[in-house]
Amino acid sequence: MIHTYKLNGYFIALDVCSGAVHILDEITYDVLNLLDKNMSENCPEAVIDALKQYSEEDIKSAYEEIYSLYKDGLLFSEDGYEPFAEMMGPAPIKSMCLNIAHDCNLRCGYCFASQGDFGHGRKLMTFETGKKAIDFLLENSGTRHNLELDFFGGEPLMNFEVVKQIVEYARSKEKEYNKNFRFTITTNGLLLNDSNIEYINKEMSNVVLSLDGRKEINDKLRFRADKTGCYDSIVPKYQKLVETRGDKDYYVRGTFTKYNLDFAEDVKHFHDLGFVHTSIEPVVLDENIEYSLTEDDLPRIFEEYERLAEYIIDLKKRGEPFNFFHFMIDLDQGPCAIKRLRGCSCGNEYVCITPDEDIYPCHQFVGDENFKMGNLSDGKIDMNMKTVFSKANIYSKESCKNCWARFYCSGGCNANNYQFNKDIHVPTNLTCELERKRVECAIMIKAALS
Amino acid sequence: MKHIKTINKENLKETVKKGGCGECQASCQSACKTSCTVANQKCEK
Numbered sequence: 001m002i003h004t005y006k007l008n009g010y011f012i013a014l015d016v017c018s019g020a021v022h023i024l025d026e027i028t029y030d031v032l033n034l035l036d037k038n039m040s041e042n043c044p045e046a047v048i049d050a051l052k053q054y055s056e057e058d059i060k061s062a063y064e065e066i067y068s069l070y071k072d073g074l075l076f077s078e079d080g081y082e083p084f085a086e087m088m089g090p091a092p093i094k095s096m097c098l099n100i101a102h103d104c105n106l107r108c109g110y111c112f113a114s115q116g117d118f119g120h121g122r123k124l125m126t127f128e129t130g131k132k133a134i135d136f137l138l139e140n141s142g143t144r145h146n147l148e149l150d151f152f153g154g155e156p157l158m159n160f161e162v163v164k165q166i167v168e169y170a171r172s173k174e175k176e177y178n179k180n181f182r183f184t185i186t187t188n189g190l191l192l193n194d195s196n197i198e199y200i201n202k203e204m205s206n207v208v209l210s211l212d213g214r215k216e217i218n219d220k221l222r223f224r225a226d227k228t229g230c231y232d233s234i235v236p237k238y239q240k241l242v243e244t245r246g247d248k249d250y251y252v253r254g255t256f257t258k259y260n261l262d263f264a265e266d267v268k269h270f271h272d273l274g275f276v277h278t279s280i281e282p283v284v285l286d287e288n289i290e291y292s293l294t295e296d297d298l299p300r301i302f303e304e305y306e307r308l309a310e311y312i313i314d315l316k317k318r319g320e321p322f323n324f325f326h327f328m329i330d331l332d333q334g335p336c337a338i339k340r341l342r343g344c345s346c347g348n349e350y351v352c353i354t355p356d357e358d359i360y361p362c363h364q365f366v367g368d369e370n371f372k373m374g375n376l377s378d379g380k381i382d383m384n385m386k387t388v389f390s391k392a393n394i395y396s397k398e399s400c401k402n403c404w405a406r407f408y409c410s411g412g413c414n415a416n417n418y419q420f421n422k423d424i425h426v427p428t429n430l431t432c433e434l435e436r437k438r439v440e441c442a443i444m445i446k447a448a449l450s
Numbered sequence: 451m452k453h454i455k456t457i458n459k460e461n462l463k464e465t466v467k468k469g470g471c472g473e474c475q476a477s478c479q480s481a482c483k484t485s486c487t488v489a490n491q492k493c494e495k
Contacts, residue, residue, distance in 0.1 A: 019462035028453040062453045074456065077463070084466065095476035146473050146494065182475075328490035331458035335491045336469025340462075343488050344478040362478065407462065410477070410488040439489070450457040 002076060003404035004033055007444045008310060013075070014443065016404050020074040021331055023447045027054050028062040037076035039067055085341045085393045090348060090386050092142030097352040097363045098133055100125045100163055101154035106188050106230060109221040110255060110283050110291070116154040118367040123355040124159040130166035132376040133353045138177050139379070150184045152352075152363055157191035167203050184208065186253075188222070189234030197241045205248060209238045212254040213266020213280070220259055221291070239274060251325060254280040257291040261300045264308040271315070271322060279325035282434055284416055295430055302437050309441040313448045327442040329408070340394075343410030347373065347389025351381075361389055364415030371418075389414065389424070397425045399432070409435045468495060 001016040004024075011029035013022040024032065034047045043063035048056050069075045102123045104116025116122070134149075141147055149170065151163050163185070170181045185200060186208040200207055211234065212218040219229020242250060252275040256263035263280050270278045282301070285292035293301070308324065315322045344350055347361030354366055357376035365371040374381035394400040394411045412431055414424040421428060473494040 017462065019458065019460065021457050023455045023457060025453045065451050065453045068451075069454065069456070073461070073463070080463070081466070084470075091472060094472065144472055146475075148475060325490065330490065330492070332460040333493055334489050335474055335493055336465035336495075337462050338466065338470035339474060339491070339493075340488055344476050346476075346478065349472065350476040350478065408489040413478075446457055450455070 001037075001079065001402070001404060002032070004029060005440055007440055008306065008313075008448065010444055010447045012440075012443060012447055014404065015069075015075050015077055016407065017079045017081075018074055018077040019331070019407065020069070020077075021443055021446065022069065022074075023450070025062075027051075027058055028066065030054070031059055031062045032066055032075075035066065035076075037078075039070050039076065041067060081337055081341060082395050084338055085395045088342060088390060088393060090383065090390045091345070092144050093137060093140040093349055093351055094144040094146065095148040095345075095350040096133065096137050097150045097152050097350070098125065098130065098166070099153060099352060099354050099363065099366060100130070100151045100156040100166075101159040102355050103158055104153060104155045104188070105158060105190050105224065106155070106222055107225050108188075108223070110257060110285055110289075112284065112364060113154065114367070118154075118354070120354075120356070120367055125162060125353075125355040127162050127165045127169075129353070129355060129357050129376065130162055131169055132357065132379075134166065134170045134173065136353075136359075136376055136379050138173060138179065141179065145178065146180050146182060148182045148184065150186065152186050155188050155191070156185055157187050157196060160191070160196055164199065182206075186210070188230065189237050190230060192234070192237040192241060194240075197237070197244065201241065201245050201248065207241070207245075207248075207250045209234075209241070209250060209252045210254070211235070211238065211252050211270070212256070213260065213263065213269045217260045217266055218254075221255075221257065235273060242275060249277065251277050251279050253278070253325075255283050256280050257283040257285075258293060258297060259291050261297060261304060264304050264311060267308055267324060268311060276321050277323045277325075282431075284419070284431075293430065295433070298430070298433055301434065305437050305441050309445050313445055316445075316449055326438040327445055329439070329442040329446065331443075331446060337407070340407045340410050342390075342393040343412070344414070345389070346414055347371075347392075348386055361385070362415055364413070365418075392424050397427060399427055403432070403436075405432075405436045405439050408439045465493075471495060 003014045011024040043060050102117045107115045182205040184206040185204050188210045215231040218231045223229050252270050287294050352360045352363045358372050359374040360366045373385050394406045397411050400406045400411050412427040417424050417427050477488045
């Protein structure tokens with residue numbers, strides 16, 4: 001399978017199953033689009049007849065190069081990965097989201113967590129629960145060496161003393177269990193201060209800082225209970241954190257909605273504020289809400305991703321460091337093919353723990369009783385549910401099987417799939433269209449900088 | 451080649467041989483928490 005497209009003046013061909021990316025000239029692009037996987041050594045007459053605008057000699061020369069890549073397995077290569085997906089089953093748990101606070105000091109309009117309490121009342125996780133969660137992870141992680149723990153909420157800084165206690169406890173177990181904990185924290189920034197910034201920069205391998213971009217955009221949907229926006233309070237704190245972050249990872253991460261379909265301006269604003277590592281995500285909401293995204297918005301969003309891609313190319317050509325999460329693709333040393341078959345692996349390698357000690361497949365499923373996998377009190381989890389999640393892969397999802405982007409997105413977000421289609425195996429078209437566009441832009445950026 | 455420039459060196463098929471160690475990050479943990487892009491994760495090998 002191949003995917004060809006034109007973008008920003010580039011003619012690009014992606015060989016889906018080998019991952020090969022080719023930049024073509026126009027004639028080769030036109031020739032390739034008339035071919036399929038049944039190639040022979042000589043250029044078919046039908047191709048020559050169909051492309052009267054080019055000379056026969058030029059067409060044959062382009063065909064020769066295409067055929068050479070075809071023989072090398074870099075065009076129309078076969079998908080041989082399905083047997084690996086069939087062998088997949090329950091795996092050790094190595095990644096955990098700790099909902100350290102089911103409470104929040106913001107009331108963001110689009111919050112998927114019901115303004116922080118996940119619909120089940122405001123609660124903070126105790127150290128005892130956090131300790132049990134660490135023990136559960138240690139016991140269920142098998143031989144996996146790297147364990148990830150994300151402090152999430154609600155707002156985790158509302159319970160920061162417990163965060164510190166949990167970190168200390170986990171660190172104390174690393175040697176004994178031969179594990180390496182990587183802590184991350186996702187915060188809205190309101191409670192950041194010199195002391196917790198120093199701690200975060202010392203202990204957290206990644207920190208996600210929520211900000212939607214320009215002040216008027218951010219404050220429209222990210223506000224306190226009294227409706228005051230948070231931009232002015234958090235931006236100086238983020239800048240301070242980033243200044244002293246060293247080479248550790250961080251992301252300034254926003255959400256865009258119908259209110260800011262010109263979201264490239266918000267990413268530019270991140271750059272103007274001095275942030276290098278950025279992400280902005282499409283809001284996930286019921287389409288009846290006035291600022292949710294719908295398929296009618298797609299042409300405008302595509303245009304905006306293209307504008308953003310051009311902006312990033314320009315920055316990079318000037319030698320300025322800048323990363324946009326969804327345009328980061330490592331064409332040479334990215335994840336292996338096996339990793340790409342089932343994405344985040346929620347409910348299998350990745351789980352979420354609540355202050356009530358309940359275990360869910362991920363933070364997005366929290367609050368839906370149908371997806372409660374177990375409880376830390378006995379440490380048992382529903383193996384049937386774990387097996388179902390472990391087998392959710394690009395071949396068990398009908399619309400992913402033949403999608404050219406399947407090895408980049410790996411089947412989409414199971415929680416979003418369930419939210420919109422009541423089936424973790426059925427992705428939503430809107431999400432898929434956005435993902436495909438982002439991958440096209442990401443590859444085009446590589447072409448432009450190659 | 452005159453008409454085609456291939457910009458990556460690694461063949462995804464080769465990665466199957468050494469792949470599947472399970473040590474790399476869960477994609478959702480890195481920055482997004484809402485939508486997936488797996489291809490930007492780092493290989494741990």
